[in-house]
Amino acid sequence: MFRPQIKVIDCTIRDGGLMNNHDFSDHFVRETYRALSEAGIDYMEIGYKNSRRLFSDKEFGKWKFCDDDHIRKITEGINSKTKISVMVDVGRVDIDDIGPKKDSPVDMIRVASYVKEIDKAIYLVNHFADKGYETTVNIMAISRALDNELTEAFEQLEKESKAKVIYVVDSFGSLYQETTEFLIKKAKGIIKSKEIGIHAHNNQQLAFCNTIEAIIHNANYVDGTIFGLGRAAGNCPLELLIGFLKNPKFDIRPILDLISKEFIPLSKRLEWGYVIPYAICGMLNEHPKAAMELRKGSKKENYREFYESVKGKDMD
């Protein structure tokens, strides 16, 4: 039996954008929106709301800024119940860039934050909630959080924030299902008035596994991306998630079509997924930055040296 409370958020364009400077063509984004709409996916996260004072739109594509007009160009004319989400990073957003919900095609704003910046995240999320948006706080790099600090962050979020959902984010793809169980139970034990979400990375081929594990322990907001597209190893493949969820409102077929037509060609030009240096970062609980750098150079297949450099880092 399915759990109707479960909501699926597709982050293909947002997390995938970290691999191409958010520079997807309108055609690609629109076909993604169309397929997600036909598949019955609840939300599509289309990019970041980053400040143009910090980032140049000469260097980055439009999905790093997500202007309302650009979003409207994607969605117009497509019959859809799929809501639009954007992400903001603590410290990288101009709150004045974001008008009231009633004037915007955006439905949900997700605030990405490290544990140590939780006060700033609460300020932002409450501000966006007051402007009429659905909101979430996504706690990044949770595999590095100290337990007592995480407890405090969860307590603050429960008491002080207007966020609808609090997300556990495995930024480094280093969680095993036992740790996911621990974190989701911990969140559920403290946060009673909000939903819990999971955003998993696939460095160790455990993004889908950890998402299922979170669902088992009553997380109701689950992130996926089409064909796993996302930073480095990517994310929980949306097509696997739909195959697992029993809700009859989901239809996998438009997603399969889109993978055939758009994602197989893309995968010839852009690398993501199960790549050994990303797996090494997952095992060693490290940010994939160094691995992404490695993959651009001539030592891209020099795994032993990379492993030893990552492992040695913490021993200095």
Place this chain on the structure above:
Amino acid sequence: MFRPQIKVIDCTIRDGGLMNNHDFSDHFVRETYRALSEAGIDYMEIGYKNSRRLFSDKEFGKWKFCDDDHIRKITEGINSKTKISVMVDVGRVDIDDIGPKKDSPVDMIRVASYVKEIDKAIYLVNHFADKGYETTVNIMAISRALDNELTEAFEQLEKESKAKVIYVVDSFGSLYQETTEFLIKKAKGIIKSKEIGIHAHNNQQLAFCNTIEAIIHNANYVDGTIFGLGRAAGNCPLELLIGFLKNPKFDIRPILDLISKEFIPLSKRLEWGYVIPYAICGMLNEHPKAAMELRKGSKKENYREFYESVKGKDMD
């Protein structure tokens, strides 16, 4: 803390052989044996003991037959504690091909069987045990087994067989961790005098997940393959498994080297891993045969049609 009882069986050449008619070069097999030995892996499964009365060695490479002399050519001169395993399929082996253990480089014989052939498997495994080999029975396609028949098979194996290990084999890559937990607990509940093993396929990117899940529930024999090489979607990546297991006897670095040198080049010539038609078979609990056929033809990316054909099959 690690569990010293856990044994790792590498099946790269045996399961990977299903993708190239068991026709690996001696160089490739020897380098694999060397790396596994250096990495401290407990067993290397090198191929099948198939009958030459049923299969021609013009059509298949030597690892479909695993003559003792061929094995010796691989292992000689390499300092190793890694034991050698071969697999036999019920109905495809000539028992007279297999001499006594004292004359053979083979340490372990694993008998692959469907639930319905369990009596034949017990006959074979007892025969090989009597010849001095370590033995296992690997119950294939367990995701299709009826619960009462599986109960009976486990009871028979416990009472009548001399096998050292009974394996749960997810041939179709369709188990989720909840079902793995159920099956391993079920096996442990009935089989008290033997160890339990897990052999997982990776159609839904859950092979590593299901292997961890089996370990959590006290399976001590776990299969992996280097870079996940194996039939269709392949298997639990050995490198991830070593990253997870805490036993200091394992060293991931020789495996990383081997992937760089041998498996990356191989992956340009041979397809395995996360391929949508294999994922579809996993979701729908189907043998990957049809998907492997599809991938050879011009409709290889026609996922929707393939999905509907597999789904429709059971509705006829």
